Amino acid sequence: MIAITGASGHLGKAILEFLLSKTNPESLVTIVRDPQKIAEFADKGVAVRQGDYEDQTSFVTGLAGVDTLLLISSAVLGDDRVRQHSNVINAAKEAGVKHIFYTSAPNPSPNALFTPAIDHFRTENLIIESGLTYTFFRNNLYLDVLPMVIGDAAQSGKLYYPAGEGKVNFVLRTDIAEGLANALTTEGHENKVYDIGAPTALSFSDIANGLSHNGTTVEYVDIPGSAYEAELVKHLPPVAAKIYAGMAEGIKQNDFNVPSPTLEKLLGRTPVRLDAYLKSL
Numbered sequence: 001m002i003a004i005t006g007a008s009g010h011l012g013k014a015i016l017e018f019l020l021s022k023t024n025p026e027s028l029v030t031i032v033r034d035p036q037k038i039a040e041f042a043d044k045g046v047a048v049r050q051g052d053y054e055d056q057t058s059f060v061t062g063l064a065g066v067d068t069l070l071l072i073s074s075a076v077l078g079d080d081r082v083r084q085h086s087n088v089i090n091a092a093k094e095a096g097v098k099h100i101f102y103t104s105a106p107n108p109s110p111n112a113l114f115t116p117a118i119d120h121f122r123t124e125n126l127i128i129e130s131g132l133t134y135t136f137f138r139n140n141l142y143l144d145v146l147p148m149v150i151g152d153a154a155q156s157g158k159l160y161y162p163a164g165e166g167k168v169n170f171v172l173r174t175d176i177a178e179g180l181a182n183a184l185t186t187e188g189h190e191n192k193v194y195d196i197g198a199p200t201a202l203s204f205s206d207i208a209n210g211l212s213h214n215g216t217t218v219e220y221v222d223i224p225g226s227a228y229e230a231e232l233v234k235h236l237p238p239v240a241a242k243i244y245a246g247m248a249e250g251i252k253q254n255d256f257n258v259p260s261p262t263l264e265k266l267l268g269r270t271p272v273r274l275d276a277y278l279k280s281l
């Protein structure tokens, strides 16, 4: 049986839908905090079990009979996140799970500028130390978060962001979901680390060009990181402002510039490109 966590979230729900098109619902389990949130999957025959990353015992019970687990990274950050992931990894071992897939990030490192990648570094190590078979999906930044970053650039003609000419292999969340569903249902992914993103990396100049339309030119303005962070703290809690500022600095240093053919191979087609995504908005 295959279990996935986070099926009440955007990525998990999309993965479960792809899995349902590939395999029979009786082989699928999902473990979520609130089963009511995804009653539609129970109606389709998926076993919907209750579990919270904070509660290791709930996962030992929830993972009964499961061979392969996809752990979708938690939405909290830092030590809390790593502790939650550790609970699930320990529970998986106790319940007899053989293989863990984990949603990580590009270039996980103890010194990552994008601090969530520090949590991913620590979690990947916990999984390796557990001795379970692993597959890490180092998912690049979602194309789906671009509107938040570009704001009103298409109207104002200015795209302000402090990323220099750093590049990102942006990727559509549903493409990651389809790739994960394909990997979860095929062999050959044992102890593999996959960089998951579009094959071509894009700079913010490329994005500005992509936003230029009908004679309107959008100009990328590379602002200082300190000015960006000073503006962010006016609107966000300081912790969140630090994360977004660190993400921009990480982009500038090319931490998200990791071209790889893996997703294209997993999908058997080209992942959705920026121009198609912008058109779809």
Ligand SMILES: NC(=O)c1ccc[n+]([C@@H]2O[C@H](COP(=O)([O-])OP(=O)(O)OC[C@H]3O[C@@H](n4cnc5c(N)ncnc54)[C@H](OP(=O)(O)O)[C@@H]3O)[C@@H](O)[C@H]2O)c1
Pocket: 005, 006, 007, 008, 009, 010, 011, 012, 032, 033, 034, 037, 051, 052, 053, 054, 072, 073, 074, 075, 076, 084, 103, 139, 140, 141, 142, 145, 173
């Ligand atoms: N690559 C990127 O650009 C990017 C962007 C954003 C996030 N992420 C990471 O990727 C993950 C998946 O993305 P997403 O878009 O699907 O995020 P999402 O929509 O926020 O979904 C997060 C999922 O995690 C579950 N979850 C959170 N805390 C939990 C806990 N204590 N116990 C059990 N389940 C818990 C949530 O359950 P509830 O419904 O109960 O809250 C939800 O199902 C995120 O959690 C985050 O770590 C990556």
